[in-house]
Amino acid sequence: MMAKIMKWVNSKPSNNSSGFTGASYDFALGGGWKFNLGLVWDDSGGLGIYYGAGATIGLASSIGLEGGNISPTTPSGFTVDNFAGTSASWDFSLGSAGYSRGGTIDTNRFRAIERMNWSNFGDADRGYITNSGSISKGGWIKGRLGAGANWSQTYTGVLRIK
Amino acid sequence: MGRELSAFEKRFFRIIYLIFIIPAFGYLLYNLLSNDERDWSNYFDFKKNEHYEGFVAKKYVDFKDHAIEKIVLDNNNIFNLICTEWYKQFDTGDYVIKEKGSLIIKLIKKQTQDTLFFDYRDIEIKD
Numbered sequence: 322m323m324a325k326i327m328k329w330v331n332s333k334p335s336n337n338s339s340g341f342t343g344a345s346y347d348f349a350l351g352g353g354w355k356f357n358l359g360l361v362w363d364d365s366g367g368l369g370i371y372y373g374a375g376a377t378i379g380l381a382s383s384i385g386l387e388g389g390n391i392s393p394t395t396p397s398g399f400t401v402d403n404f405a406g407t408s409a410s411w412d413f414s415l416g417s418a419g420y421s422r423g424g425t426i427d428t429n430r431f432r433a434i435e436r437m438n439w440s441n442f443g444d445a446d447r448g449y450i451t452n453s454g455s456i457s458k459g460g461w462i463k464g465r466l467g468a469g470a471n472w473s474q475t476y477t478g479v480l481r482i483k
Numbered sequence: 484m485g486r487e488l489s490a491f492e493k494r495f496f497r498i499i500y501l502i503f504i505i506p507a508f509g510y511l512l513y514n515l516l517s518n519d520e521r522d523w524s525n526y527f528d529f530k531k532n533e534h535y536e537g538f539v540a541k542k543y544v545d546f547k548d549h550a551i552e553k554i555v556l557d558n559n560n561i562f563n564l565i566c567t568e569w570y571k572q573f574d575t576g577d578y579v580i581k582e583k584g585s586l587i588i589k590l591i592k593k594q595t596q597d598t599l600f601f602d603y604r605d606i607e608i609k610d
Contacts, residue, residue, distance in 0.1 A: 380503060397566035402550035413511050422514070425549055430529050439514045444526050446563040447549040466496060470507030478547075 339363045339399045341371060342388035345455065347381035347412060347471060355412075355473040357387065361404045368482045369401035373408075375475025380466065382459055383414060389421065389453020394443040403447050405479040409436050410451065414469040419455035424448060426474065437472050527586055530603050534583040535560040539575050554579065569601050 343359010355377045362368045393399035403425075410423025424442030431441055443450040459469070488496070537556030545551050551563045552570035556579060564570045569588075573579075576593035586603040 379507065380499065395565050396568070400550065402544075402546055404549075405546060406549035406551075411507075411511070413508065420511075427529075430525075439510070441525070444523070445549070446551045446565050466499065466504065468504050468508070470504060470511075 339391040339393070339449075340389060341391065341404070341451070341453070342386070343371065344385070345387045345457070346384045347377060347457075347469075347473070348383075349377045349379050349381040349471045351378070351380075353377050353381065353471070355381075355471075355475055357475075357477075359387070361391075361401050361479065363391075363400045364398065365400065366483065367401040369404065369479040370482065371404055371477050371479050373475040373477035375473050377412075377471045377473035379412075379469070379471030381412060381414070381469045381471040383419070383455075383457035383469065385417070385419070385455050385457025387419075387421065387453050387455040389451050392443075392450045392452070394424075394448035394450060395446065397447065399449050401479055401481055403449060405477055407474065407476055408451075409442060409472065409474045411437075411439060412455075412469070412471050412473065414455070414457065414459070416467060417456055417458065419457055419469075421453045421455065422451070423453075423473075424450040436474060527603060530586055531584055533562065533581055535562055536580045537578070539573055539577045539579060541575065542570065542573050564601075565603070572599055572601075 339362060341359055341361040343357055345355070345357040347353070347355045355375050357371070357373045359371055360368065361371045391399055407426060407428055408423055409426040410421050412419060412421045422439060422442065425445040425448045426436050426442060427445040435441055535556060537558045537560060539554055540557045541555040543553055545553050552567065553561055553563055554573055555561050562581070564573070572590060574593065578591040578593070580589040588601040590599040590601065592599065
């Protein structure tokens with residue numbers, strides 16, 4: 322019988338080229354919906370189809386293409402299976418260009434407004450952060466405003482291809 | 484070209500800008516300019532509050548929840564593990580102790596009676 326201390330100190334995740342690309346649709350006038358569909362991949366050659374739906378708060382009215390990188394926040398790194406589950410994001414757009422920052426959100430820990438806090442994204446078991454860009458066509462509201470900003474909480478499913 | 488906005492619509496959009504768009508972009512700017520170094524203190528506080536003890540009844544990967552590796556104890560308590568390296572060490576019949584206020588999971592192996600310590604503070608990731 323012996324005691325062992327299991328050490329995984331400061332092991333930086335090895336992933337550096339995990340990402341996703343697909344199509345997205347956002348509509349919110351105060352409250353609204355967000356949908357997306359596309360491909361997600363990881364560093365180990367994994368590939369999957371993702372599909373997401375969720376609620377959004379803010380002002381958004383666009384349909385377009387999105388794509389970005391995924392940075393894991395825990396030592397195990399990222400595989401496409403980690404993409405499935407609840408996540409949150411902030412989306413900002415100016416004209417037809419958009420930027421989004423998101424990640425896993427632990428719904429057991431964070432309540433309401435805490436889930437909107439940018440720095441809580443990825444702060445979870447098997448966490449990751451996404452940074453993405455988008456090109457979209459806006460609707461009437463966005464056409465008049467020229468800008469949009471919305472926070473979303475979505476559930477994403479993943480069908481692993483390889 | 485769209486139709487000309489009415490005075491009401493112009494006022495409406497001006498208000499939207501003032502109360503939402505400008506603050507939202509301010510929030511974006513603030514976050515982009517601030518130090519992005521991850522602070523695990525909140526996560527550690529949450530893990531400190533967890534308390535469970537019992538025999539491992541089942542281990543599984545929850546593919547509907549970010550493929551998190553989960554351990555089910557014989558008293559139906561379920562807890563998450565942060566990485567695969569930890570998950571690999573848990574087997575059915577092992578005994579687990581996680582005390583409130585501690586960041587350490589103690590695992591007593593059924594086969595060897597060895598005690599393994601998993602410390603959440605070790606997960607801190609630095610460049």
